Amino acid sequence: xxxxxxxxxxxxxxxxxxxxxxxxxxxxxxxxxxxxxxxxxxxxxxxxxxxxxxxxxxxxxxxxxxxxxxxxxxxxxxxxxxxxxxxxxxxxxxxxxxxxxxxxxxxxxx
Amino acid sequence: xxxxxxxxxxxxxxxxxxxxxxxxxxxxxxxxxxxxxxxxxxxxxxxxxxxxxxxxxxxxxxxxxxxxxxxxxxxxxxxxxxxxxxxxxxxxxxxxxxxxxxxxxxxxxxxx
Numbered sequence: 001x002x003x004x005x006x007x008x009x010x011x012x013x014x015x016x017x018x019x020x021x022x023x024x025x026x027x028x029x030x031x032x033x034x035x036x037x038x039x040x041x042x043x044x045x046x047x048x049x050x051x052x053x054x055x056x057x058x059x060x061x062x063x064x065x066x067x068x069x070x071x072x073x074x075x076x077x078x079x080x081x082x083x084x085x086x087x088x089x090x091x092x093x094x095x096x097x098x099x100x101x102x103x104x105x106x107x108x109x110x
Numbered sequence: 111x112x113x114x115x116x117x118x119x120x121x122x123x124x125x126x127x128x129x130x131x132x133x134x135x136x137x138x139x140x141x142x143x144x145x146x147x148x149x150x151x152x153x154x155x156x157x158x159x160x161x162x163x164x165x166x167x168x169x170x171x172x173x174x175x176x177x178x179x180x181x182x183x184x185x186x187x188x189x190x191x192x193x194x195x196x197x198x199x200x201x202x203x204x205x206x207x208x209x210x211x212x213x214x215x216x217x218x219x220x221x222x
Contacts, residue, residue: 031207042216043200049210089153095207096141096160097168100153 002027004092006101013080014109021075021104023090028068032093035064035075037086038103044089048075080108112137116201116214123191123221131186131217133201141204142184143168143211144176146197153200159184191221 003026013019023033032051036044048057048064050073056065063076073090087103114135123129135142143158145168155168159178173195175187184203188195198218202211 032210034210036213041198041218044202044213046210046212051208091153091211093207093211096143096158096166097155098143098202098211100145102152 002030002092002094002099004090004099004101006088006090006104008104009102010105010107012107012109015080015082017080017108018076018078019080019106021077021088021090021106023073023075023101025071025073025092025099027094028071030068030092030094033064033066033073034091034093034098035062035073036089036091038089039086047088077106080106082108082110084108112212114201114203114212114214116199116217119215119217121217121219123219125192125221126190129188129191129219131188131199131201131219133184133186133214134182135184135201135203135212136182137203137205137212138181139203139205139212140181141206141209141211142178143202144174144184144186145200145202146170147200147216148197156186156199191219193221195219196221 035047050066061078087105089103091098091100144156145153157176159165201214204211
């Protein structure tokens with residue numbers, strides 16, 4: 001059974017810092033990996049989608065990488081801002097199913 | 111606007127009173143899913159559907175029913191809600207295996 005782990009569970013950084021969030025999964029037979037952002041009590045906003053054949057995707061200050069063979073993905077956030085404070089979730093797509101990690105709660109201090 | 115619409119956003123109900131949470135998408139997606147999110151347990155899949163009249167159980171299907179009579183709609187039915195079904199529920203849809211999912215805004219259900 002696919003297990004998805006995110007480290008760290010929580011992270012607090014000063015504004016302007018570059019940071020990396022980690023996601024690992026146990027079974028490399030995935031179709032894709034998706035990073036989401038969730039604000040407290042709100043829905044999930046898709047940030048980046050990486051297909052299993054891709055190595056990375058970029059959107060603005062965000063860059064996500066995928067190493068399927070080692071079962072790892074990272075989300076890199078450049079020049080963090082207080083507005084980036086949220087919980088970041090990674091999810092692996094396996095057919096009609098998606099498996100989520102527990103998330104990393106990010107706080108960016110002004 | 112392309113979106114997944116859930117209703118209601120908030121619901122408080124009593125144990126045993128049947129309820130339905132609706133989910134509709136306007137993107138012609140084939141895949142639709144229901145998830146529940148609980149503190150410390152993360153997001154867990156309840157049911158999913160890969161096409162009209164095709165549904166499958168996820169990780170936590172007990173106490174829930176779904177139907178997929180039309181492509182755009184995927185209602186979640188709680189025949190006899192219990193307090194342990196108090197949770198934040200999300201509906202999501204996708205074109206298929208190699209596409210990302212779009213999520214609805216969520217339904218916060220409280221069963222007393």
